[in-house]
Amino acid sequence: METINSALTAILANKLRSFLTMLGIVIGVTSVILLISLVTGLKTYITNQIQELGANLLIVIPGRIGGARSPGGVQANRLEFKDAVNLRSKLASEAQVSAAIQRNATLKFGNKLDKGVAVFGVETTYPQVISLKLTEGRFFNQSDRKVAVIGTTVKNNLFGEGKTTGQIIDVAGIKYTVIGVLGPRGAIFGIDLDNSIYIPISSSQKQFGIDRLNTIYISANSADSVKDVQQKATNLLKKRLSEDEFTVQTQEQTLSTISQVTGVLSLALGGIAAISLIVGGIGIMNIMLVSVTERTREIGLRKAVGAKPKDIRNQFLIEAITLSGLGGIIGIILGVVISFIIGRFFTTTVPWWSVILSFGFSTLVGVIFGVAPAIRASRLDPIEALRHE
């Protein structure tokens, strides 16, 4: 207790210097808290998004996840509409299937423009497969051709508060009739999911001249049959495609992939933050060594009046820990405040363990980098120390 008091006195005696010394730790801890809150927020968000799609969902994408080549990567996409047709007919009794292709396009309505809108070509089964909800109008059926169902951002950009259904919009040069509006879905990685429209896949293929699919969505009729459907879909696709030309993934697998990605992300970011903490620690060590030199006479005096080496060591160690711990607390407060502010634009979550972790880590930095100066102080010869100018 005494030592903490005298540590605080010593720290306050040199306010600016102490603050500058703490800055390294403050920055380190702030970034740890921020990065963890961003990554955790991201993970929570993605997980929610995916779970909203339904636990029974399977997705087929070109390429191989976890293989030598990345999905949708360098090699040619060989996933075709006939694969979706084949899956639908063979899995008819246990699952719903919808193929999807995607292009970005500029939309026009009158003199209003909406650029970079994701245009999804999907089948009529799509709303059931990924549980989309409409707030206005209806989804298209087999007989519809040049029709579109729009997201809320597109609605706001083109129509504002005005009438939507029945309006004719221009999608990259072709006219489509709006027949429905989707409920809001939010943003992911800063990509606005509501800045998108859905048109019949046949129209989309014709207009953009694409015959390769981005995704085939399969929704198993029951949760118990997900694995079974995955196996069957894989076997069916393998008849035409080689094993590394497609991946059939369950939601569970998608979630674990995302966990892996965010895990690696956390580690990488955490590593960077840890480096800044270590740099902060070196700053503390440096200032403690200066402090030991400056206070050599004080050390000599303390020894003369009966301080044992361990008393001196503890005094300087506690000073270093107080310095780094204080830096940690300031960093935590700063990190929480900033992540709260960022939280208005992105999803952020500050998990309690990140607070404990970063506080623990910052005090540990104080211990590790404070030990050497403290031991040096404890070993000073009292007479030489008292004679020190």
Added chain:
Amino acid sequence: MSVIVKLSKVTKIYLSGEVSFQALKDIDLEVKKGEFLAIIGASGSGKSTMMNIIGLLDHPTSGTYKLDGHDTSRLQENTLAEIRNSKIGFVFQSFNLLARTSAIDNVSLPLIYAGVDSAERSKKAKQALEQVGLADKFSSHPNQLSGGQQQKVAIARALVNNPEIILADEPTGNLDTRSGEEVMAIFENLHKEGKTIIMITHEEDIAHHAKRKIRMKDGEIWKQ
């Protein structure tokens, strides 16, 4: 009266690189409990060196030092610290007070290392400050005190643990005559209370206050 400090054939040789310097040569000295001793001598004659050995801040190169009848040569660093804390009080020429620390906290310092609790510490520190006539300066910081007052705080610090011996290395060296006399009056009172006092000084006037004087020259005591 029992002998509290006994140096027998104490030598001190400083080695700095190739050169060695003999600062103390076969010193024999006895100081009895309750004595007020002044050590006088030219600069470099070895006074401080001998004082540091008596104060257990330094070891003799050879010879023995018995404190209160116990040989001190084999004591561990922690034991030495405990003895310095409980039996010895130091007063230095340059006061050596902690800056930005109140008189009370400066005086309390030895009590912290003695493991005395906070309430008791402040009580004893106040008593010691009253004893040296600084009852109105409890919370003053060193930079708010005159040199004489600072030295009185340092004496209070030396007294607070109720040590048997007070060691003062030129306690009036940085003070004007009047403050010097005030400090010496305190030492005389302490002597009357029965404390053993060993004081180094350059000045004959100051040495007069002591009941016994020894003179040192070139590392030897040449006049007891």
